[in-house]
Amino acid sequence: MALIVQKYGGTSVGSVERIEQVAEKVVRWRERGDDVVVVVSAMSGETNRLINLAKSIHGRPAPRELDVLMSTGEQVTIALLSIALEKRGCAARSYTGGQVHILTDSAHNKARIRAIDDQRVRGDLNLGRVVVVAGFQGVDELGNITTLGRGGSDTTAVALAAAMKADECQIYTDVDGVYTTDPRVVPQARRLDRITFEEMMEMASLGSKVLQIRSVEFAGKYNVPLRVLSSFEDGPGTLITYEEEGMEEALISGIAFNRDEAQLTILGVPDQPGVAYKILGPISDSNIEVDMIVQNIAQDGSTTDFTFTVHRNDFQRALELLNRTSSELGAREVRGNETLVKISLVGVGMRSHAGIASTMFKTLANEGINIRMISTSEIKISVVVDEKYLELGVRALHEAFELNKTH
Numbered sequence: 442m443a444l445i446v447q448k449y450g451g452t453s454v455g456s457v458e459r460i461e462q463v464a465e466k467v468v469r470w471r472e473r474g475d476d477v478v479v480v481v482s483a484m485s486g487e488t489n490r491l492i493n494l495a496k497s498i499h500g501r502p503a504p505r506e507l508d509v510l511m512s513t514g515e516q517v518t519i520a521l522l523s524i525a526l527e528k529r530g531c532a533a534r535s536y537t538g539g540q541v542h543i544l545t546d547s548a549h550n551k552a553r554i555r556a557i558d559d560q561r562v563r564g565d566l567n568l569g570r571v572v573v574v575a576g577f578q579g580v581d582e583l584g585n586i587t588t589l590g591r592g593g594s595d596t597t598a599v600a601l602a603a604a605m606k607a608d609e610c611q612i613y614t615d616v617d618g619v620y621t622t623d624p625r626v627v628p629q630a631r632r633l634d635r636i637t638f639e640e641m642m643e644m645a646s647l648g649s650k651v652l653q654i655r656s657v658e659f660a661g662k663y664n665v666p667l668r669v670l671s672s673f674e675d676g677p678g679t680l681i682t683y684e685e686e687g688m689e690e691a692l693i694s695g696i697a698f699n700r701d702e703a704q705l706t707i708l709g710v711p712d713q714p715g716v717a718y719k720i721l722g723p724i725s726d727s728n729i730e731v732d733m734i735v736q737n738i739a740q741d742g743s744t745t746d747f748t749f750t751v752h753r754n755d756f757q758r759a760l761e762l763l764n765r766t767s768s769e770l771g772a773r774e775v776r777g778n779e780t781l782v783k784i785s786l787v788g789v790g791m792r793s794h795a796g797i798a799s800t801m802f803k804t805l806a807n808e809g810i811n812i813r814m815i816s817t818s819e820i821k822i823s824v825v826v827d828e829k830y831l832e833l834g835v836r837a838l839h840e841a842f843e844l845n846k847t848h
C-alpha cells in the first residue's frame with residue numbers, strides 16, 4: 442500500500458462538475474488500496490477575484506488581511522471535494538492549512554513553510570479517510586493566516602509529501618506534463634518524460650509557471666518523487682528526477698520565458714567604488730528584487746552607465762527610487778522600459794557544449810530581434826528582448842534547437 446499526495450490545480454477544480462470528476466479519480470486511487478492525501482487550489486479565477494475585491498477598496502491592501510481573504514478560495518474547494526467524496530461513499534475530511542499545522546514564517550503573501558505536524562492527517566488515514574487539505578496557506582507562530590505566494594498549492598503538496606515521506610507527489614493540472622516550452626505559445630512543444638530537479642528549478646524560476654519554484658526546491662531537497670500529470674486524461678506525465686549517470690543528456694531541455702520584465706538604466710554616474718551599492722541599496726531596502734545587472738565600461742574614463750531589471754510590478758517604485766539616487770549622484774539621465782520579456786534556454790547538457798549561445802543569437806538575429814541584455818549560468822542562457830518579439834523568438838528558438846524532436 443502506497444501513500445500518495447495528489448494536488449489538483451485551479452482549472453481541475455474549476456466547476457462543481459470538475460470537482461466531481463476529481464472525486465471520481467480519487468476514489469479510483471482509494472480502490473487500489475492506496476492512502477491518499479489531496480491538496481486543492483481555489484477554483485480557477487477565484488484568487489484573482491478575491492484580490493480584485495480587496496483592490497477595489499484599497500490600492501495596496503494590508504498583506505495580512507489579503508491572506509485572510511485569499512485563503513478562503515481554497516477553503517471552498519476542500520469542503521466541496523470532501524462532500525463529493527462522501528457522496529461516493531468515500532470517507533473524507535477537509536482541513537485548512539492551519540488545522541493540519543502547516544507552520545510558516547510571518548511573511549504575508551509569500552510565507553515559507555517551516556514545519557508540518559502530520560499527526561492529524563495520519564490519524565485520519567489510519568481510520569481509512571481521504572484527507573483533503575487546502576493548498577497555498579498556513580499559519581504563523583501567532584496563528585495568523587499566511588499564504589505561500591501565487592501558485593503555492595504546489596508547495597503545500599510537496600511539503601506534505603516530504604513531511605509524510607509519501608511514495609509520490611502527483612501534481613494534476615491542465616496539461617499532461619512538463620513540455621519543452623509552454624504549449625500554449627508553441628503548439629509543437631513536446632512533453633518530456635523526465636526532467637532533472639536542477640532544470641525544473643531553472644525553468645520555474647525563469648518563468649515556466651507549471652510548477653511553483655519553491656515546490657521544486659522542496660522536492661529536490663527532500664528527494665520527493667514528483668510527477669506532473671493531466672487531471673483530464675490518463676498518461677505517464679513528466680517525472681522530475683535526479684540527473685542519472687550516463688543518462689543521455691539533451692543539449693537543451695526547454696525554453697522558459699517571463700513576461701514580467703522591466704528595465705531601468707541610469708546614465709552618466711561617476712565610475713568609482715560604492716556606486717553600484719548607492720544605486721541598488723535603496724532598491725533592495727525596499728524589498729525589490731533585482732534580476733540582471735549590467736555595468737558598462739566607462740568610455741570617457743570618469744562616468745559609466747548602469748542597467749538592471751526588476752519585476753514589472755515593482756517598476757514604478759524602482760523608477761522613483763532611481764530618480765532620487767540620480768539627483769544625489771549627479772547622473773545624466775534615468776531611463777525605463779516596461780515592455781520587455783526574458784527568454785531563456787535551459788539544459789544540463791549545456792555544461793559540456795559550446796556554441797549554444799551563438800546559435801541562439803544567430804536565430805534571433807535572423808528574425809530581426811534585437812537583444813537588449815544577456816545573462817548566462819552553467820545550465821541556462823537568458824536574453825531580454827522587446828515584448829512584441831516573445832512568441833516569434835520562442836518559436837524560432839524551439840525550431841532552431843529542434844526541440845520538437847527526441848534526440
Ligand code: ADP
Nearest residue numbers: 450451452614615619620622623625649650651
Ligand atoms: P494549475 O492551476 O493546475 O496550478 P497552472 O496554470 O499553474 O496550473 O500551470 C499549468 C500551465 O502552465 C499550463 O496550462 C501551461 O500553459 C503553463 N506552462 C508554462 N510553461 C510550461 C511548460 N514548460 N510545460 C507545461 N506547461 C507550461
Ligand code: ASP
Nearest residue numbers: 482488577591592593594
Ligand atoms: N489559488 C492560488 C493561486 O491562484 C494558489 C494556487 O493555485 O496554487 O495562486
Ligand code: MG
Nearest residue numbers: 450592650651
Ligand atoms: Mg499552478
